[in-house]
Amino acid sequence: MLQIKDLHASVEDKPILRGINLEVKAGEVHAIMGPNGSGKSTLASVIAGKEEYEVEKGEILLNGEDLEDLAAEERAHKGIFLSFQYPVEIPGVSVTNFIKTAINSTRKAKGLADMPAKDMLKMIREKSEMLEIDRKFLSRSLNVGFSGGEKKRNEIFQMAMLEPKLAILDETDSGLDIDALRIVANGVNKLKSKDNAVVLITHYQRLLDYIKPDFVHVLYNGRIVKSGGPELAHELEEKGYDWIKEEVDA
Amino acid sequence: MSKYTEDDLREELKTKEYEYGFYTDIESETFPIGLNEDIVRAISKKKNEPEWMTAWRLEAFKVWQSMEEPDWANVNYKKPDFQAIAYYSAPKAIDPNKTLDDVDPDLLAMYKKLGISVDEQKKMNNVAMDIVVDSVSVATTFKKTLGEKGIIFMPISEAIQEHPELVRKYIGTIVPTKDNFYAALNSAVFSDGSFCYIPKGVKCPMELSTYFRINEGGTGQFERTLVIADEGSYVSYLEGCTAPSRDENQLHAAVVELIALDDAEIKYSTVQNWYPGNDKGVGGVYNFVTKRGLCEKNAKISWTQVETGSAVTWKYPSCILKGDNSVGEFYSIAVTNNYQQADTGTKMIHLGKNTKSTIISKGISAGKSQNSYRGLVQVGSRAENARNFSQCDSLLMGNECGAHTFPYIEANNKSAMIEHEATTSKIGEDQIFYCNQRGIDTEKAIALIVNGFSKDVLNKLPMEFAVEAQKLLEISLEGSVG
Numbered sequence: 001m002l003q004i005k006d007l008h009a010s011v012e013d014k015p016i017l018r019g020i021n022l023e024v025k026a027g028e029v030h031a032i033m034g035p036n037g038s039g040k041s042t043l044a045s046v047i048a049g050k051e052e053y054e055v056e057k058g059e060i061l062l063n064g065e066d067l068e069d070l071a072a073e074e075r076a077h078k079g080i081f082l083s084f085q086y087p088v089e090i091p092g093v094s095v096t097n098f099i100k101t102a103i104n105s106t107r108k109a110k111g112l113a114d115m116p117a118k119d120m121l122k123m124i125r126e127k128s129e130m131l132e133i134d135r136k137f138l139s140r141s142l143n144v145g146f147s148g149g150e151k152k153r154n155e156i157f158q159m160a161m162l163e164p165k166l167a168i169l170d171e172t173d174s175g176l177d178i179d180a181l182r183i184v185a186n187g188v189n190k191l192k193s194k195d196n197a198v199v200l201i202t203h204y205q206r207l208l209d210y211i212k213p214d215f216v217h218v219l220y221n222g223r224i225v226k227s228g229g230p231e232l233a234h235e236l237e238e239k240g241y242d243w244i245k246e247e248v249d250a
Numbered sequence: 251m252s253k254y255t256e257d258d259l260r261e262e263l264k265t266k267e268y269e270y271g272f273y274t275d276i277e278s279e280t281f282p283i284g285l286n287e288d289i290v291r292a293i294s295k296k297k298n299e300p301e302w303m304t305a306w307r308l309e310a311f312k313v314w315q316s317m318e319e320p321d322w323a324n325v326n327y328k329k330p331d332f333q334a335i336a337y338y339s340a341p342k343a344i345d346p347n348k349t350l351d352d353v354d355p356d357l358l359a360m361y362k363k364l365g366i367s368v369d370e371q372k373k374m375n376n377v378a379m380d381i382v383v384d385s386v387s388v389a390t391t392f393k394k395t396l397g398e399k400g401i402i403f404m405p406i407s408e409a410i411q412e413h414p415e416l417v418r419k420y421i422g423t424i425v426p427t428k429d430n431f432y433a434a435l436n437s438a439v440f441s442d443g444s445f446c447y448i449p450k451g452v453k454c455p456m457e458l459s460t461y462f463r464i465n466e467g468g469t470g471q472f473e474r475t476l477v478i479a480d481e482g483s484y485v486s487y488l489e490g491c492t493a494p495s496r497d498e499n500q501l502h503a504a505v506v507e508l509i510a511l512d513d514a515e516i517k518y519s520t521v522q523n524w525y526p527g528n529d530k531g532v533g534g535v536y537n538f539v540t541k542r543g544l545c546e547k548n549a550k551i552s553w554t555q556v557e558t559g560s561a562v563t564w565k566y567p568s569c570i571l572k573g574d575n576s577v578g579e580f581y582s583i584a585v586t587n588n589y590q591q592a593d594t595g596t597k598m599i600h601l602g603k604n605t606k607s608t609i610i611s612k613g614i615s616a617g618k619s620q621n622s623y624r625g626l627v628q629v630g631s632r633a634e635n636a637r638n639f640s641q642c643d644s645l646l647m648g649n650e651c652g653a654h655t656f657p658y659i660e661a662n663n664k665s666a667m668i669e670h671e672a673t674t675s676k677i678g679e680d681q682i683f684y685c686n687q688r689g690i691d692t693e694k695a696i697a698l699i700v701n702g703f704s705k706d707v708l709n710k711l712p713m714e715f716a717v718e719a720q721k722l723l724e725i726s727l728e729g730s731v732g
Contacts, residue, residue: 048687076687098688
């Protein structure tokens with residue numbers, strides 16, 4: 001599904017990623033952990049195609065296709081979804097209108113006609129029920145006045161609607177109370193299949209109690225310095241990141 | 251394919267021409283340039299006007315000569331040379347007894363390009379339409395249907411002939427000839443415009459619409475609109491404007507007067523898309539317009555405007571809330587891009603008791619443009635319990651444009667309640683990236699954000715107009731985020 005080879009990226013001439021190698025196969029869940037400032041969110045943004053980030057070396061392949069020349073929306077059309085750590089507000093644009101525009105933009109890019117309103121409604125009903133989202137919520141302006149939990153739930157709702165191949169969840173657990181975390185994690189678990197893949201970016205072990213990763217990677221100073229199974233996350237929870245830093249810096 | 255960046259988009263759109271910038275080669279009859287008493291008389295004569303109308307024009311001309319162009323607005327431009335403009339230009343061969351079939355086929359083709367095919371309009375939109383190209387009304391549709399209800403909707407030049415008593419009674423009562431420089435000029439030289447009268451108790455069954463277009467080079471357009479809603483009547487009136495691209499600045503100085511008698515309601519909607527000039531700030535229409543309405547008892551006037559065109563806009567559709575319990579509303583979206591300048595807003599003059607006004611202004615600035623809201627809320631000493639709510643929001647794109655708000659409040663009655671809210675925001679790269687990530691391209695993302703920002707006002711427009719307005723917003727702002 002996703003192959004990242006020796007990826008170097010910088011923002012405003014400041015190198016952030018210094019040689020990332022990662023392979024994510026269909027059906028897998030990967031967790032990327034690491035201390036603040038290690039490059040986790042940058043990695044998510046670079047995969048999604050944010051313009052401010054300069055890829056200096058290496059490549060990102062999605063199902064064998066190099067993403068380098070694709071704009072962010074084209075990557076989205078190919079099935080990449082990023083759940084934002086800080087979702088933006090768009091006043092006057094309802095959740096429904098936004099998701100409708102997103103779905104139809106992707107359909108248009110694939111040469112399909114707009115989704116019939118009836119199908120759209122049915123899908124919205126199903127997915128909002130799954131995530132325990134109130135109907136009134138859908139008519140509110142996108143993220144305006146949303147609580148932290150509502151914002152994240154809305155991100156996962158969009159993921160459910162767009163049915164991506166590769167979902168990158170950037171700090172989706174931050175700002176969630178335990179009930180919201182459970183709902184969001186349940187949603188992600190229901191959306192998982194053998195045909196898609198999930199990359200969880202998180203600082204803490206907490207989310208991984210609900211969404212079980214197959215692999216855990218530790219990012220530090222722009223490199224993946226350690227990879228392992230779920231047990232690695234527990235080790236990090238117990239010991240913190242200092243021992244990794246010492247190992248690497250030694 | 252290499253990455254299609256915002257810069258590419260901007261480059262591409264720089265070369266995108268103004269959509270309505272075609273010039274229709276119709277034989278037309280234009281007066282010599284310049285303005286003097288003889289020209290004023292000639293216009294009046296051409297229109298076969300009665301003596302009182304000629305005298306009224308000459309009086310206005312005299313007043314105009316003693317006035318100076320206002321310079322208090324937040325706009326900079328080279329003052330027009332009023333002696334270098336032709337004050338009358340009519341497409342030739344117009345028969346006063348024309349029907350649609352008699353209309354010059356080139357003109358009809360032009361309406362098609364404008365997307366306002368008269369035939370289609372008639373069939374599909376239930377809109378009665380008067381079209382003013384340069385200075386003369388070309389076709390008024392639906393005259394008969396309206397006639398059965400006693401509604402008069404015709405070019406004002408015809409109304410002066412057929413209903414002189416109504417015109418004479420009301421013209422210049424809301425916007426007096428000496429009101430301001432441009433109103434005086436308009437009063438002296440207006441060549442056509444629309445006239446509308448809704449009889450007592452009649453709800454006009456369809457939207458009435460006027461489409462204005464400046465075609466001839468070196469001409470000014472000075473149309474005059476007079477709408478009278480008699481007691482207990484209702485009318486919704488739409489006005490659209492376009493002009494072809496030209497290097498020189500064209501002058502447009504219109505006057506609109508609305509009279510809502512007791513219990514009457516007038517809804518007046520404008521989509522203004524005059525040529526805005528090119529991306530270097532060359533050319534474009536100077537849009538200096540005076541619009542004002544008077545509300546008698548329990549009457550209501552709503553102004554809704556979407557202003558996307560013109561190089562310079564100077565326009566303050568206002569309400570005089572004379573009657574007790576009368577209501578004034580002003581809903582505005584003003585978009586400026588490139589080197590456009592807009593100074594627009596409203597005046598709400600509360601004179602009667604329990605009068606209410608609402609102002610919602612959405613200013614969107616992009617490129618190197620300047621966008622100003624200027625509004626006055628005035629409460630007279632006898633206006634007990636007057637209420638006003640004003641909301642002025644500005645949206646900025648890029649770092650080179652400006653948004654300004656000049657709210658003036660004069661309350662002379664202690665019971666007045668006046669609220670004013672204002673916000674300024676900017677379309678951020680984060681918003682764009684968020685949309686991109688969901689598969690929405692940058693152009694569509696801007697349209698989405700701008701439409702969301704403008705929603706409160708777009709909702710006030712009649713349906714067909716709202717769709718057109720949304721499209722216009724998109725066209726006006728394409729490639730403007732940097």
